[in-house]
Amino acid sequence: MYDIYYIGAQNSEKIDFCQWPYMVTGGDVFDGSYDEIEDDDHIQGFEKKITSKKLNIEIAKTGLITLPQAIDNLESVTEKDIIATTAGKLYVGNSYMKCWIRGTAKDRWIADLDRISNELEVITDYPYWITEEEFRFHKQGSESSEALEWLEFPYDVPYEVSKVRNLQYINNNNYTASGFKMIIYGPCINPLIRIAGHVYELRTTLYDGEYAVIDSSTRYAKDRKIIKVKADGTEENLFNSKNNESSIWEKIPAGLSIVSWNGAFGFDIILFNERGTPRWTLHSQT
Template sequence: MYSIYYIGAQNSERIDFCQWPYMVTGGDLFDGEFDAIEDDDRIQGWERKITSKKLNIEIHAVGVSLEQAIDQLENVAEKDVLNTTPGRLYVGSSYMKGWLVGTTKDRWLQDLDSISNELIFKSDYPYWITEEEFHFYKRGSGNAEKMEWLEFPYNFPYEFSKVRNLQYINNSNYTASGFKMIIYGPCINPLIRIAGHIYELRTTLYEGEYAVIDSSTRYAKDRKIVKVRNDGTEENLFNSKNNASSIWEKIPAGLSIVSWNGAFGFDIILFNERGTPRWTSR
């Protein structure tokens, strides 16, 4: 049985659809279809437009009253709708961003302690995302020393694993992935090469500060680069990126060499996208 649940965007409230008072009974979460991009009566490519998914559940008075269970579900859903901030619908390790926008109830006229409920989940970014995390440490830290002699899973022309500040990232997806990169200060003009491509910010990060490069959206206008200061305030660093080398370049599938000067640490979170949820945990 897959774990299926919704995480609200406002307060990270969780609605678990595989544990009473809610229990999934069906739906079309594992179905999917791409939309054709047509020109002159020929298919030029494929995309996914705004998509609705159905989730059928039973709501049963277990632990709380039926009325409380219904209100809790709809309170979490409507907060995200009214704030136009997408929550996340999870199926196993995959999630889709969107909103619970529709509800159809059955048997509500009867004096029962349970009802059937069909929920409609709508997304303008209808891809199921599985995250992969990678951590790269500052030279001289205890974690960096442990990583220094890392053995690579494949044979390379020479022993990359014994070269300082040279690591790898193994993207398990079948295609290139968007990412979030978190760079930790102190450092000046941090530059990272992945598969030969340069990701660079021309800025200074002081002790305790960090920069976030976030390409986790399909729309370029919504992508962001920010510095987070010690007091939690943010500074827009969008104009600090190296425009000679696209900072939004997706990270290739498979094994890629990662290199930097070792003067700072950073994390990379890959967003591996699929048209349907993964059937395996990884």
């Protein structure tokens, strides 16, 4: 059975389409295509535009949950995101697509009082399936950093690298370079990180309890941002604090890359690995 579910953007409410009262029966979520970019009768590249998908489900009375309750719960979760114009996430296994469930087409609602068929229409303006990978790099001298001494590194990482705590690696399992979100924790001054020889630098000061977020998770420049989150939760725009001599939006290469920094601060990196279709994985049922 495939593990398919929707997480609403408003309250992170979950609709599990592989657990009654909902059960997926079909659809085209595993299908995908690209639109060609054409110039003078030649294909210059490919892109994706606003895309709609179909997800066929059964909704049934289950235990203490009546059929009307199950229908109303599904539609209340999805319509909150429609009203707020904030995309939820449709998951297939570990991959998700940012989207809205904008329509339903119900069948068999006259003849059957305990079960109906429902075709859901899913629409997205970012038609990519995303799998996240998280990596943590600890401040030198912290307890977590001390534990790295016993960490097993891949066979192809040089011995010298594995013994230097502020010289580590990141392994991007995607087949192409990935967007990312980088979270840098204070206190630190002008934090600089090198990944595969590329410099990511902020020319700013982060005090204790503060952190900076470099959000390059999307391929669309208008959605990228750099912010500082202060100890009281307020945010400050750091877009003009980036080192303009080395692109801070540079994607992280596929495969193994060396990560180096001065060890005076800790940081996290979340990779956003994108595909045109979700990974073909099955969820074991017991």
